[in-house]
Amino acid sequence: MNKLKSLTIPQQVFYLNxxxxxxxxxxxxxxxxxxxxxxxxxxxxxLYDIKLTYKYKSSPNVYVTKPKPLPLFKNAKxxxxxxxxxxxxxxxxxxxxxxWDSTQIIAKTILPWTIEWLxxxxxxxxxxxxxxxxxHVNIKxxxx
Amino acid sequence: xxxxxxxxxxxxxxxxxxxxLDISESQHNAAIKSYQAVGNWLTKDDSELSQYNPxxxxxxxxxxxxxxxxxxPEGDIDLDIVCELKGKKIxxxxxxxxDLVGNQLIKHKTYNSLLDEEGRRCWTLKYRENSxxxxxxxxxxxPAINTHGHSVILSKQLTNLESTDYKELLISITDKEKLPxxxxxxxxxxxxxxxxxxxxxxxxxxxxxxxxxxxxxxSFRNAVKPTPDxxxxxxxxxxxxxxxxxxxxxxxQDYNSEDKKEKPISCIITTLAAKAYSGExxxxxxxxxxxxxxxxxxxxxxxxxxxxxISWISNPVNENENFADRWALPNSxxxxxxxxxxxxxxxxxxxxxxxFNRKDLHKRLKTSFGVDxxxxxxxxxxxxxxxxxxxxxxxxxxxxxxxxxxxTTSNTISNVKPHTFFGNE
Numbered sequence: 208m209n210k211l212k213s214l215t216i217p218q219q220v221f222y223l224n225x226x227x228x229x230x231x232x233x234x235x236x237x238x239x240x241x242x243x244x245x246x247x248x249x250x251x252x253x254l255y256d257i258k259l260t261y262k263y264k265s266s267p268n269v270y271v272t273k274p275k276p277l278p279l280f281k282n283a284k285x286x287x288x289x290x291x292x293x294x295x296x297x298x299x300x301x302x303x304x305x306x307w308d309s310t311q312i313i314a315k316t317i318l319p320w321t322i323e324w325l326x327x328x329x330x331x332x333x334x335x336x337x338x339x340x341x342x343h344v345n346i347k348x349x350x351x
Numbered sequence: 352x353x354x355x356x357x358x359x360x361x362x363x364x365x366x367x368x369x370x371x372l373d374i375s376e377s378q379h380n381a382a383i384k385s386y387q388a389v390g391n392w393l394t395k396d397d398s399e400l401s402q403y404n405p406x407x408x409x410x411x412x413x414x415x416x417x418x419x420x421x422x423x424p425e426g427d428i429d430l431d432i433v434c435e436l437k438g439k440k441i442x443x444x445x446x447x448x449x450d451l452v453g454n455q456l457i458k459h460k461t462y463n464s465l466l467d468e469e470g471r472r473c474w475t476l477k478y479r480e481n482s483x484x485x486x487x488x489x490x491x492x493x494p495a496i497n498t499h500g501h502s503v504i505l506s507k508q509l510t511n512l513e514s515t516d517y518k519e520l521l522i523s524i525t526d527k528e529k530l531p532x533x534x535x536x537x538x539x540x541x542x543x544x545x546x547x548x549x550x551x552x553x554x555x556x557x558x559x560x561x562x563x564x565x566x567x568x569x570s571f572r573n574a575v576k577p578t579p580d581x582x583x584x585x586x587x588x589x590x591x592x593x594x595x596x597x598x599x600x601x602x603x604q605d606y607n608s609e610d611k612k613e614k615p616i617s618c619i620i621t622t623l624a625a626k627a628y629s630g631e632x633x634x635x636x637x638x639x640x641x642x643x644x645x646x647x648x649x650x651x652x653x654x655x656x657x658x659x660x661i662s663w664i665s666n667p668v669n670e671n672e673n674f675a676d677r678w679a680l681p682n683s684x685x686x687x688x689x690x691x692x693x694x695x696x697x698x699x700x701x702x703x704x705x706x707f708n709r710k711d712l713h714k715r716l717k718t719s720f721g722v723d724x725x726x727x728x729x730x731x732x733x734x735x736x737x738x739x740x741x742x743x744x745x746x747x748x749x750x751x752x753x754x755x756x757x758x759t760t761s762n763t764i765s766n767v768k769p770h771t772f773f774g775n776e
């Protein structure tokens with residue numbers, strides 16, 4: 208049985224450069240990537256500065272670095288679907304469902320999901336409703 | 352200048368908004384049940400009308416697909432019904448016919464209590480379903496005589512959009528203010544000739560100028576059935592008229608009650624929009640062009656009684672009828688209000704002339720069309736995007752962002768893989 212292999216750092220970098228040529232990448236010690244770029248939510252939406260960090264075989268972390276802070280819907284106190292409200296670290300998949308692992312191409316999963324997050328964030332800002340679906344975890348539970 | 356994908360996204364929003372302004376399927380079905388019930392009562396065997404085979408049929412916005420929710424959620428939906436007889440007793444005058452219909456309505460315990468003051472041409476029922484307070488109709492029932500022969504011709508005529516002979520659809524109606532004819536005229540050919548079904552057909556011909564791909568479009572054949580199906584696929588002209596009527600409702604909602612009566616009437620809005628529509632294949636272009644062209648179809652005619660020029664908006668199926676006749680009444684603000692309304696439309700839609708984003712659009716649409724339908728629209732589209740991702744058909748462009756399902760292939764466009772957002776809170 209063929210077991211999928213984890214993508215190497217150079218492979219992840221290759222796809223990031225190919226699919227998002229306007230972004231910039233820095234690699235540290237051969238096993239950590241930092242990608243920075245601008246992503247737009249939708250054709251009539253806004254442009255956001257995004258930072259993605261990835262350590263080989265770990266999970267990618269995505270941050271909205273600009274605007275910071277992101278404006279909130281009227282009475283809301285926190286952003287929806289984030290790991291860290293202050294750092295604006297986005298929550299793009301449910302780890303328990305194994306929706307992402309190191310055999311996947313970051314540029315084909317994480318970045319499109321980021322764009323999608325931005326779209327639903329804008330709608331949430333306007334209507335107060337998050338229509339992107341997803342899971343919530345009670346703040347008392349530990350994150351997986 | 353809107354880029355293609357921006358135009359696509361805006362059109363989706365505007366179309367979804369128009370759908371949210373429409374009546375719901377349950378309102379549609381309840382409306383049918385209600386006029387059928389009234390119709391059954393009017394055509395009962397023991398009614399004096401029964402021997403003339405009266406038919407009850409809706410006309411107006413209900414059949415041309417431009418009906419919208421009332422501005423007040425508790426308000427009445429307007430339903431225009433024609434009660435058409437195939438003939439009459441020779442000695443019946445206009446008044447006799449009008450009274451016969453009125454008397455039959457009075458005989459019904461419930462309708463009697465719902466009957467409003469007698470109108471110039473119609474009887475009005477403030478129709479309420481007993482159990483469900485959400486079913487409220489302002490039902491205008493128009494008694495009429497058909498001298499051409501109804502059922503055989505109506506459906507054939509209305510769906511044969513090639514032939515534009517509207518005269519076969521003329522009906523004779525009563526007019527309380529036409530004196531002394533109302534009391535003495537017994538020949539229906541000398542009565543006021545009206546053509547609500549001819550008008551409906553004219554509108555359908557205009558809407559059908561649509562130059563886009565005609566798959567899954569509104570079916571006029573279906574719309575003129577005795578029990579038409581609820582349809583959600585409508586042509587750009589239909590959606591434009593819905594948006595314009597709603598815009599008018601919102602603009603005039605806070606005017607005092609005297610001024611409110613002088614707001615632009617739906618008949619004028621519908622007629623000018625249809626005249627101005629040139630077959631645009633998307634709602635945004637149709638809306639824009641209609642708004643900028645509408646006023647060009649207002650003519651000017653010399654009125655000998657008044658001794659001056661007055662504005663004239665012809666009934667397209669009866670050139671002698673001026674829909675803007677009340678504009679010429681003394682002290683009327685109608686003409687002024689009409690042009691102010693068009694100016695506001697142009698103002699409200701100038702958002703597309705410069706740079707704007709989703710937030711700007713949301714805000715502008717809310718002030719023009721009301722908060723609830725706009726919020727519902729944005730949420731519905733976002734939910735659709737979520738479902739498209741779930742089904743693996745949602746796409747993004749690396750520069751433009753989330754696109755929904757689009758059928759073009761490009762190396763900047765890729766699929767969004769199904770996933771589940773997560774996180775605290």
